[in-house]
Amino acid sequence: MASTALIGFMGAGKTTAARTLGERAVDVDEVIEARLGRRVQDVFAAQGEAAFREVEEQVTLELLADVEFDVVALGGGAVASQRVRQALRGHRVVWLATSPEDAWERVRIDDGSLPGRPLAVDRGRFDELHEARQPLYESLADVIVPASRSRQLPAVLAALEGLPAEAKLLWAANASADYPVYVGAGLLTRARFWPAALAGRRVLVTDANAGRLYADRLEPAFARIAIAPGEQSKTVAHAEIVWTEMARHGLTRADLVVALGGGVVGDLAGFCAATYQRGVRYVQVPTTLLAQVDSAYGGKTGVDLPEAKNYVGAFHQPAAVICDPDALATLPAEELAAGCAEVIKTGLIAGGRLWELLDAGAAPTDPDVIARCVLAKLTIVAADERDTGRRQLLNLGHTVAHAIETATGYARYRHGEAVALGLLAELRLSGAERLRTRVAELLAAHGLAVTLDDEVDVEAVIAATALDKKRLDQGPVPFVLCPEPGRPQLARTVAPAELRTAIGELQRARAVRAASRG
Numbered sequence: 001m002a003s004t005a006l007i008g009f010m011g012a013g014k015t016t017a018a019r020t021l022g023e024r025a026v027d028v029d030e031v032i033e034a035r036l037g038r039r040v041q042d043v044f045a046a047q048g049e050a051a052f053r054e055v056e057e058q059v060t061l062e063l064l065a066d067v068e069f070d071v072v073a074l075g076g077g078a079v080a081s082q083r084v085r086q087a088l089r090g091h092r093v094v095w096l097a098t099s100p101e102d103a104w105e106r107v108r109i110d111d112g113s114l115p116g117r118p119l120a121v122d123r124g125r126f127d128e129l130h131e132a133r134q135p136l137y138e139s140l141a142d143v144i145v146p147a148s149r150s151r152q153l154p155a156v157l158a159a160l161e162g163l164p165a166e167a168k169l170l171w172a173a174n175a176s177a178d179y180p181v182y183v184g185a186g187l188l189t190r191a192r193f194w195p196a197a198l199a200g201r202r203v204l205v206t207d208a209n210a211g212r213l214y215a216d217r218l219e220p221a222f223a224r225i226a227i228a229p230g231e232q233s234k235t236v237a238h239a240e241i242v243w244t245e246m247a248r249h250g251l252t253r254a255d256l257v258v259a260l261g262g263g264v265v266g267d268l269a270g271f272c273a274a275t276y277q278r279g280v281r282y283v284q285v286p287t288t289l290l291a292q293v294d295s296a297y298g299g300k301t302g303v304d305l306p307e308a309k310n311y312v313g314a315f316h317q318p319a320a321v322i323c324d325p326d327a328l329a330t331l332p333a334e335e336l337a338a339g340c341a342e343v344i345k346t347g348l349i350a351g352g353r354l355w356e357l358l359d360a361g362a363a364p365t366d367p368d369v370i371a372r373c374v375l376a377k378l379t380i381v382a383a384d385e386r387d388t389g390r391r392q393l394l395n396l397g398h399t400v401a402h403a404i405e406t407a408t409g410y411a412r413y414r415h416g417e418a419v420a421l422g423l424l425a426e427l428r429l430s431g432a433e434r435l436r437t438r439v440a441e442l443l444a445a446h447g448l449a450v451t452l453d454d455e456v457d458v459e460a461v462i463a464a465t466a467l468d469k470k471r472l473d474q475g476p477v478p479f480v481l482c483p484e485p486g487r488p489q490l491a492r493t494v495a496p497a498e499l500r501t502a503i504g505e506l507q508r509a510r511a512v513r514a515a516s517r518g
Helices: 014-020 028-036 040-047 049-064 082-088 100-107 123-140 147-158 208-218 236-248 263-278 289-295 325-330 333-350 352-359 367-383 390-395 398-407 415-429 433-445 458-465 496-517
Strands: 004-007 025-027 071-073 092-097 143-146 168-172 179-183 202-207 223-227 256-261 281-286 300-303 312-315 320-323 479-481 489-492
Touching (some): 004 014, 014 071, 014 147, 025 028, 028 040, 028 049, 028 071, 040 049, 049 071, 049 082, 092 123, 092 147, 100 123, 100 147, 143 367, 147 168, 179 367, 208 325, 223 263, 236 263, 236 300, 263 300, 281 289, 289 333, 289 367, 289 415, 333 367, 333 415, 352 367, 352 433, 390 398, 390 489, 398 415, 398 479, 415 496, 458 496
Parallel strands (some): 004 092, 025 071, 092 143, 179 320, 202 256
Antiparallel strands (some): 168 179, 300 312
């Protein structure tokens, strides 16, 4: 029986991927054409789509059961068959994911005309078909790989060595480096999984909380460097402590830094890895919800200055990320709540099925929700690794959030708590009144404050927004706005009076709530 099945939309590169895997890989469409002595488009033209689907289903089921092949590349529409979907349950399913825009370009030939793809004639119908099939691919996939990496399937499959069958692998593709992201309950807490391809001694950077609970799951480590929990540890002074300890233990470029903990540990350890000896490898092992859905991915590392958050840093992609949702069971309630804000933010940006799940009350800690958040971030980062365009969408809520953190000395609010408030302010700036109300309900349901403390100086928060890293020259600060789920907007400027009203409203709402309780 074939162990791996490749699925994906037309133009995703399934045939190309199969060919990179050698003689024990087979392509369903090629087998159909060989048996019928006709091209797929000719079968469509002579007998219609329904007749082709019958043949496709039969051949697909046969090849999936054939012990001669290790890999079977399915036709784009084969997953519409219930029998095929049932048969796929016994296989590792690799989805070559592509956007409709990229798929359309990939199915065209050099002169701009369309090759013989019977379902790639009308662009509108093409996009509708892509949208309809997307949920099927997503629900079936154990491994998700960008279509741009179809020729790298051997490396992807090698990264699966030792991975428990119930875990997912998401392949992060970037201009500077690719890396595997492993998402699965128990990877850290029970299986003690470690990627077989990552050789080298490990130095563990962690905080007192995560280290006490999970450090022994990552042994052997030749050194352990502990920092105090909290944003106050994300400073240049603490980076110097970590660098010094790395040098004292003799860390070399052949070794690995392992960041075990939340966003502070990941940012600090990643920054130290990026700068120590001009760059050593590191692995993210996030143990907070915020880190598992956001900060562990994308290669942004850094520390804070008193003047502004994340002002000193570097882009440095991890060698791997190991994400175990079971580790969230030991989080304090307030830390878990803080992560919920990042989940909701990602749902607003991604829209679609992720937002539908959250709007319907899905738990932010659900492994499926976490995996969808990770996929959304990886997709955006792949298109803009260096944060010069589309990646700034991920800053929804963060311009105001970072300003709140800066104005309160990084001591009053957890990052996720500030993001919750920032989302509400920036949804107000988006003119999305009903959406803001729904988001406030979701945030409150997860234990997050939806009002700003009276002691916080609104003018100081407004002033701190001017230090946002998205600002260019001496112009106004650009905001990411979101009028509706799935439709975030880049680089929008807002009038100072509107910003003052949106932030001030967070305090006025607190006064109204207090008065109503009185």
